[in-house]
Amino acid sequence: SAQAMGGNRFRFYAPEMNERAMQLFTLESDLARAIEQGELCLHYQPRVNLESGAVRSAEALVRWRHPQRGMVPPGDFIALAENSGLIVPLGAWVIREVCRQQRAWIDAGLQTAVVAVNLSPRQFQDEHLVDEIRRALSDHGLDAACIEMEITESTVMDNAAEAGCKLNALKSLGISLSLDDFGTGHSSLSRLRHLPIDHLKIDQAFVRHLCSNAADAAICKAIVDLAHNLQLSVIAEGVEDAAQAAALRSWGCDDVQGFHFARPMPPEEFARMLAPEGQLAGLLPLAA
Ligand code: C2E
Ligand code: MG
Ligand code: MG
Ligand code: MG
Numbered sequence: 001s002a003q004a005m006g007g008n009r010f011r012f013y014a015p016e017m018n019e020r021a022m023q024l025f026t027l028e029s030d031l032a033r034a035i036e037q038g039e040l041c042l043h044y045q046p047r048v049n050l051e052s053g054a055v056r057s058a059e060a061l062v063r064w065r066h067p068q069r070g071m072v073p074p075g076d077f078i079a080l081a082e083n084s085g086l087i088v089p090l091g092a093w094v095i096r097e098v099c100r101q102q103r104a105w106i107d108a109g110l111q112t113a114v115v116a117v118n119l120s121p122r123q124f125q126d127e128h129l130v131d132e133i134r135r136a137l138s139d140h141g142l143d144a145a146c147i148e149m150e151i152t153e154s155t156v157m158d159n160a161a162e163a164g165c166k167l168n169a170l171k172s173l174g175i176s177l178s179l180d181d182f183g184t185g186h187s188s189l190s191r192l193r194h195l196p197i198d199h200l201k202i203d204q205a206f207v208r209h210l211c212s213n214a215a216d217a218a219i220c221k222a223i224v225d226l227a228h229n230l231q232l233s234v235i236a237e238g239v240e241d242a243a244q245a246a247a248l249r250s251w252g253c254d255d256v257q258g259f260h261f262a263r264p265m266p267p268e269e270f271a272r273m274l275a276p277e278g279q280l281a282g283l284l285p286l287a288a
Pocket of ligand 1: 078240
């Protein structure tokens with residue numbers, strides 16, 4: 001009978017499922033402690049301007065130095081944090097840490113670069129978000145212009161009515177805003193036009209096969225044109241080789257981020273690029 005089979009199936013699959021559930025459970029309780037115990041850190045991935053070769057901004061990407069598991073990438077814990085609600089304190093830590101770091105770099109006499117912070121859907125909806133950012137900026141005596149928030153296209157478009165208000169509130173702080181993973185969600189172009197955003201980030205899925213897939217190339221080019229027609233700048237992410245960079249540059253893409261130029265790096269390493277004589281000398285072979 002079906003019931004008997006169900007019983008069998010349960011016995012057959014149970015050990016595996018329990019193991020997976022246990023792993024997630026321990027990771028979740030570990031994560032709650034990780035924030036308090038200082039196991040999280042940020043890496044910074046430079047964005048390179050395709051016209052000048054200069055780095056004017058970077059994206060902050062969270063990492064977890066787990067005492068047993070070593071470096072855990074965000075792909076392994078952000079969704080977990082999002083589902084459990086831990087993303088709210090985690091995200092608050094990221095915002096404060098970026099502000100603390102910006103202050104330290106300014107005090108050390110380094111050049112300033114805008115640092116972009118990723119916001120998950122739950123953080124974006126959190127009613128304290130705007131106040132938290134305002135407080136983090138003022139506690140560290142920072143100009144809001146040094147911070148950017150990255151919000152994914154789907155986060156914004158999934159609850160468009162409230163999203164518009166929230167984006168306006170964020171924008172009124174003086175920070176800049178990017179639409180992350182652009183092209184993977186479903187944007188209404190008429191709505192896009194009314195959102196107070198500054199940059200579109202072309203998702204790496206379209207960049208990956210740029211040189212071999214005509215449709216992907218057409219999409220990248222179309223996003224660049226769309227952004228420029230809306231007076232936004234464009235950042236392509238996931239640029240892994242010179243040919244991709246050259247194609248993007250020929251279409252007028254403003255900035256790029258990707259392993260071809262630099263991987264996300266610890267703050268000490270990024271600081272060397274911000275040194276007065278550092279100016280990213282020779283980092284970037286722009287031509288194909
Ligand atoms: P994202 O915001 O789209 O970030 C880009 C991801 O692409 C990063 O992965 C980055 O390391 C990776 N990447 C950059 N260049 C290349 C490249 O040339 N090739 C390839 N294959 N990958 C590249 P990462 O650091 O593992 O982060 C993954 C995602 O986790 C991020 O996607 C973002 O959604 C989320 N995330 C990271 N840090 C935070 C955070 O502080 N808060 C929140 N809420 N989410 C975060
Ligand atoms: Mg991002
Ligand atoms: Mg992205
Ligand atoms: Mg992405």
